Amino acid sequence: MRMEVMQVLHMNGGNGENSYSRNSTVQRKIISLAKPIVEEAVLQIMNNNYPESMGIADLGCSSGPNTLQLISEILSILNSKCSQLGRPLPELRVFLNDLFNNDFNGIFVSLPAFYDRIKVENGIRSYSCFISGVPGSFYGRLFPSNSLHLVHSSSSLHWLSQVPTGLENDAREALNKGKIFISKNSPQIVLDAYSMQFQKDFSLFLSSRSRETVSGGRLVLSFMGRASTDPTSDEEFYHWELLGQALMSMAKEGLVEEQKVDSFNAPYYAPCPEEVRAETEKEGSFVIDRLEAFQIDWDGGGREVFEAAVAAQRVAKTIRAVVESMLQAHFGKDIMDDLFRRFQELVEDHLSKTRAYYVNLVISMIKK
Template sequence: MEVMQVLHMNGGDGETSYAKNCSVQDKIISIAKPAIEEAVLGILDDNIPESFGIADMGCSSGPNSFRVISDIMNIIYAKCSNLGRLSPEFRVMLNDLPCNDFNAIFESLPSFFKKLKEEKGSGFGPCFIAGVAGSFYGRVFPRKSLHFVHSSSSLHWLSQVPPALNSSASTALNKGKIYISKSSPQSVLDAYSMQYQNDFSLFLKSRGQEILSGGRMVLSFMGRRTSDPTTEESCYHWELLAHALMSMVSEGLIEEEKVDSFNAPYYAPCPEELKLEVEKEGSFIIDRLEAFEIDWDGGVDEAVNNTLGALSRGQRVAKTIRAVVESMVAHHFGNHILDELFRRYAQMVGDYLSKTQTKYINLVISIIRKG
């Protein structure tokens, strides 16, 4: 599977779209907001530039696409207002893979600009927004063009499935599984860890060339608290999806070889792994690193109920997962299995969550570009 050509959140605003099923990601953005504010103000403490470069990497589409950008601009506007000066102009780069629904983002720009004008008026600097398609595992922007980089719910996606899992050996290394599992051999754990190290190091190196000295990044993504990559908090949502697939195999609806050859391009690191890669790569220093618990369905609140209706927890989780992984599942297994697969998945998730309090672990790291 060519991740760059396949992976994307479900576009549009339909029932299974990411725009309608992003409550977990919305919660993560809320949790990271204090770190974002601290980082942006840290940049402004040294100097308020005439032109402020911002990038959101893994922007996707839907209501979250402009939320962080708007928050960052509000922080800068408030700081400048307190100082009695105009805010800088804003250069905003929205990055995601080429298959992302950029059209939906561009269609929402007029309303975004209208809201800015109504709320901020003439004291707000001009804002220039561009969509930039490409993998963030490599250079995306000009050298020393950015002051602040944000990425949320994206860096747990790898650039590729670890090559060792794509071998043509007659026996699959991770048989009956689609990600790290308690039953996965050590070679599978090692392959995922190595791919993560290579990818995150390349991400840091690339951003190190694009961010100005003293510039900052705030990154949030799925992780784990312990060194054990098989802990349920980091991988059991994949385990249940594998169970749902294998239940269809047992009924002859899917070929077993299809499941054996499907592996998620995903990795949930622990804080120690993050620290090690930042220190090894050397372009940044860590300012802040925290871990937070997130409900699998984002938490049952008014926003969720308005978006998804009165659904069971299992159904809500299945919808949020489907909005994220459908492109990969459909590419590998075909569109015809999707409804039945996620119906089974919803049932299994519901049963599991009725018996346990397992939550996602979200890591938030704030780092500063060295001088």
């Protein structure tokens, strides 16, 4: 699939049944797991260089209830720390970034209620926290030089800037036939293409943030990864395999062209910790302070009794809210309901046999 990722990748906006706003439990769990590491980074910034004006960027902020959760938590941490020290709260410059088609209107509409809440909870007035939207790809510069103290990104960096090149042979034939992502049957050239694209993108991300972040500034990054160094160990991202199976079942029934399935490749990569460390050291601008890996149920967990059917419905809605824009751009919107019904059935069958987890990496870095 050759497509401009910046034009077609966005979470489902609004507040409807299939919106990201109503189907982002997994992402909220990830933010919660990373909270202690974010708190540690914020406190170290304050201890090392109590800034009068503090620049904070949340990259890949999306929209919905999760978007302002991070900012609310940072404000609470700062308010507590400043109270202990008897010092005023720094003026906060908060930048919310995502791609151009993100539902920024949904974020802005929610700001009055957010300002009211932080005033009640922490006594913080709106003129102490200036929030703005910054559309654009974080694979490149977004902010002025030396303007940021803390950069946060959650559930975003597993998305590549583009579908890797080299997934077709010289005759323009797909090399990853019947698959939409890396699988056990993918040829080595496909694995190499994905790995090289991740290396290129992650290096560009780090070098861009290096110019924008002050010396001693912090990055806290949370994104999907994998435990094994083997990219074909699909336990962590088997949902792509099942989504591909759902598409192929439609192709066999003549509802989708098989060639269209062959030509779709997800612009996604879940690296192992070793890859992250290697690329960070190679780029050279940051030192990794902490690198943690967490397991998260496909549906976000949080229930005492596990029911495969209930979990499968939540998984299907979560994945649909995230990837539907890309699938519509390639296959058209008419097949979406049928596709995700089939996907849900496959997920239910899979979850009835095994408990499925994502691996989420949380990395805290310090600017040299």
